[in-house]
Amino acid sequence: MDVRFYLSLAAVLFVTGVYGILTRRNAIGIMLSVELMANALNLNLVAFGRYGAGALGQVFAMFSIALTVTEVVVGLGIVVLLYRSRHDVMVNLASEMKR
Amino acid sequence: MNVPMLVDFQPLLPDLVLLVGALWLLILDLLMPHGRKRLMAGGAIVTLLAAAAATWLYDPIGTVWGGAYLGTGLAVFLKRLFYVGGAVAVLGARTHVNEAYARRQGEYYLTMLFSILGMSLLTGARDLILLVVAFELMSIPLYVLTAFPRDDKRATEGAVKLYLVGAASSATLLFGLSLLFGLAHDTSILAIATHVQAHPSPLALVGAAMVIGGLGFKIGIFPFHMWVPDAYEGGHTPFIVFLSALPKIAGFTVFIQLLLARNGALATMALAPLLVLSVTTLIAGNFLALRQSNVKRLLAFSGVSHVGFLMLALLTRSELGLGMLLFYGVGYVFTNMGAFLVVHAVKNGGGGDDSIASFDGLVRRNGWLAAAMLAFLLSLAGIPFMVGFWAKLFVFLAVWEAGFYGLVVFGASISVLALFYYLRVVRAMFMNPPANEAVIDVDPVTNTAIVLCLLAVVGIGLYPGPLYDAARVAAVGFIGN
Numbered sequence: 001m002d003v004r005f006y007l008s009l010a011a012v013l014f015v016t017g018v019y020g021i022l023t024r025r026n027a028i029g030i031m032l033s034v035e036l037m038a039n040a041l042n043l044n045l046v047a048f049g050r051y052g053a054g055a056l057g058q059v060f061a062m063f064s065i066a067l068t069v070t071e072v073v074v075g076l077g078i079v080v081l082l083y084r085s086r087h088d089v090m091v092n093l094a095s096e097m098k099r
Numbered sequence: 100m101n102v103p104m105l106v107d108f109q110p111l112l113p114d115l116v117l118l119v120g121a122l123w124l125l126i127l128d129l130l131m132p133h134g135r136k137r138l139m140a141g142g143a144i145v146t147l148l149a150a151a152a153a154t155w156l157y158d159p160i161g162t163v164w165g166g167a168y169l170g171t172g173l174a175v176f177l178k179r180l181f182y183v184g185g186a187v188a189v190l191g192a193r194t195h196v197n198e199a200y201a202r203r204q205g206e207y208y209l210t211m212l213f214s215i216l217g218m219s220l221l222t223g224a225r226d227l228i229l230l231v232v233a234f235e236l237m238s239i240p241l242y243v244l245t246a247f248p249r250d251d252k253r254a255t256e257g258a259v260k261l262y263l264v265g266a267a268s269s270a271t272l273l274f275g276l277s278l279l280f281g282l283a284h285d286t287s288i289l290a291i292a293t294h295v296q297a298h299p300s301p302l303a304l305v306g307a308a309m310v311i312g313g314l315g316f317k318i319g320i321f322p323f324h325m326w327v328p329d330a331y332e333g334g335h336t337p338f339i340v341f342l343s344a345l346p347k348i349a350g351f352t353v354f355i356q357l358l359l360a361r362n363g364a365l366a367t368m369a370l371a372p373l374l375v376l377s378v379t380t381l382i383a384g385n386f387l388a389l390r391q392s393n394v395k396r397l398l399a400f401s402g403v404s405h406v407g408f409l410m411l412a413l414l415t416r417s418e419l420g421l422g423m424l425l426f427y428g429v430g431y432v433f434t435n436m437g438a439f440l441v442v443h444a445v446k447n448g449g450g451g452d453d454s455i456a457s458f459d460g461l462v463r464r465n466g467w468l469a470a471a472m473l474a475f476l477l478s479l480a481g482i483p484f485m486v487g488f489w490a491k492l493f494v495f496l497a498v499w500e501a502g503f504y505g506l507v508v509f510g511a512s513i514s515v516l517a518l519f520y521y522l523r524v525v526r527a528m529f530m531n532p533p534a535n536e537a538v539i540d541v542d543p544v545t546n547t548a549i550v551l552c553l554l555a556v557v558g559i560g561l562y563p564g565p566l567y568d569a570a571r572v573a574a575v576g577f578i579g580n
Contacts, residue, residue, distance in 0.1 A: 003281075014274055021267050030263050037270035041277045048281035056286060063228050064273060067235045071269065074239050075262050078246045082259050085252045091259055 006047030013040035027079045027089040031072065038068040110161045110170030113153040113178055114219050120146030121212040128205030136204050140193040143208035144186045147215065151182035166287065167226035174222035176425055176573035177352055181222075184345050184432045185215040191440045191548035192337035195447070199248065199335070207247060211341065214240035218349040224356055227276050227286040234272075237349055238265055238317070241342060248335050257333030264316055264326045272313030278306030292361035299368055307369040310357060311376070318350035319403050320410070321380035328391075328399040332453070336443035339395065343402055343439060344432040351409055351428065355421065359578055363416030373414055378506075381407035381513050388520045394442050395453050397520060398435070401479055404517060405431050411510060412494045415501035422574035423493040426566060430478065430486035430559065437552030438475040440545060441468055448539035455524055460533025468539060469528045471553050478556045480521040481514050486559040493567065 013036055020033025042061045049057020083089050108115060124142045131138070153159070159170045159178070189208060196204045217237030224230040242265060246258035280286055282303055283294035295303045316323040331339050358366035358373075366373060384404030391397040409431070412424035442453060449464060451457025462469040478485035481492075491514060495507045541549070559566050
């Protein structure tokens with residue numbers, strides 16, 4: 001197996017995440033899709049670390065994981081806020097072009 | 100092993116001042132009785148001005164963390180812009196924050212300071228890891244601040260959208276960066292640019308395109324701009340004053356760091372997508388602004404078109420272009436903040452719904468606000484002797500110098516079109532009869548912020564020389580290495 005296998009898997013994961021963002025209506029579902037994208041890039045980093053870049057790839061991945069976690073914490077807080085004001089967490093990201 | 104000394108961190112001294120100040124305010128906020136919390140705004144402004152003073156007192160030039168942070172003239176210039184702009188944004192928000200979030204206003208300014216700290220670190224980030232950490236340090240507080248009015252349903256919806264779009268764009272940006280990292284086997288931006296220059300590959304182009312797309316969401320480049328007008332319309336205007344100005348320039352800072360390194364290696368590779376995006380952004384921003392009836396949405400689309408102009412300056416990949424990008428950034432920040440502050444003052448003092456109709460006869464209800472708004476709109480439109488005029492002119496000169504003659508003609512004609520929608524607001528203010536004659540009162544603190552923006556817009560408009568020289572000097576030596 002070489003690095004291309006991991007890159008392809010990461011690309012598939014990433015595209016799955018993008019598909020989820022575009023089709024999901026539930027805010028938690030969209031956050032899960034973003035999480036897929038984040039994991040795809042972490043896989044990229046770790047794979048590049050294994051095939052050539054060394055520990056730097058893993059260090060980068062650790063930073064990236066920590067940042068994603070912080071982002072998710074804030075995001076869940078905002079979603080809880082949305083639930084308290086509307087009693088559902090459905091969003092429509094494509095409803096922008098009004099007026 | 101070398102123990103790092105404080106003197107090694109001298110290029111980061113302004114950032115350290117900001118960090119220490121923010122941490123002090125965090126403790127102070129816990130100890131302060133609730134009735135005194137409005138003093139926190141003053142603390143935040145003092146912290147920002149102290150950080151700005153630190154850029155003048157010491158020479159924050161040099162490297163930190165083994166080259167991960169590189170203090171340059173560019174970094175100093177942008178730091179000053181972020182600190183001074185941030186101080187004006189705090190001043191403009193103070194009265195509203197004091198009324199709306201009396202008990203937790205300290206957190207508001209703290210969150211803002213941390214966001215500015217992230218921007219400040221971005222100005223010299225020459226390593227992907229530092230770049231990404233600083234970028235998130237800037238972005239995450241912005242999500243918190245959008246959700247700050249927690250009883251306001253529309254603001255919460257806007258915050259959820261901003262968060263989801265922001266998180267997805269961060270992931271896209273990081274994915275692109277991970278590809279570039281994998282190609283060069285290094286996190287140093289210079290090493291990546293050198294590698295890409297020597298071995299251009301489709302994968303590098305994909306990586307660069309994802310970086311541009313991911314950042315495009317954050318700063319509102321055309322196909323990725325959809326969230327911008329909604330977030331501006333739903334959010335509380337005193338925060339939009341901040342959101343519409345400084346994070347965009349911070350996004351461009353990332354562009355500058357990544358795309359312009361090593362004589363613009365990545366920008367040259369991705370020149371075609373950048374060209375297409377800047378032209379479509381200019382067209383879409385201006386045409387969509389034509390049909391808006393809400394001033395905040397109009398300013399949002401006008402902001403999109405200004406991003407297009409900034410991208411034109413980026414395309415030149417020249418020192419002159421970078422300098423003029425910095426000049427344009429300063430003009431954009433103060434003009435835009437001033438315009439949104441007036442929108443806030445009109446709604447706060449006169450009721451209304453941010454529609455253009457709510458500006459009807461403003462000159463008779465508060466002549467000073469109408470005059471200030473006139474100056475800001477003329478500057479946004481690029482009328483002579485406002486800062487916006489020089490900014491556009493200098494960008495066009497740089498673009499001409501770089502050989503994109505068609506772009507100059509196109510940009511100049513599209514800015515004539517932009518006059519139409521700015522003048523619609525002007526006509527409402529000066530020609531239409533007011534809905535009622537009640538005088539609009541502005542509190543002195545917000546007024547001071549408007550005066551400061553106006554001074555910048557008109558002052559630089561009359562004497563563009565010093566800022567022009569400073570921007571030129573700041574850009575020297577950056578592109579080549």
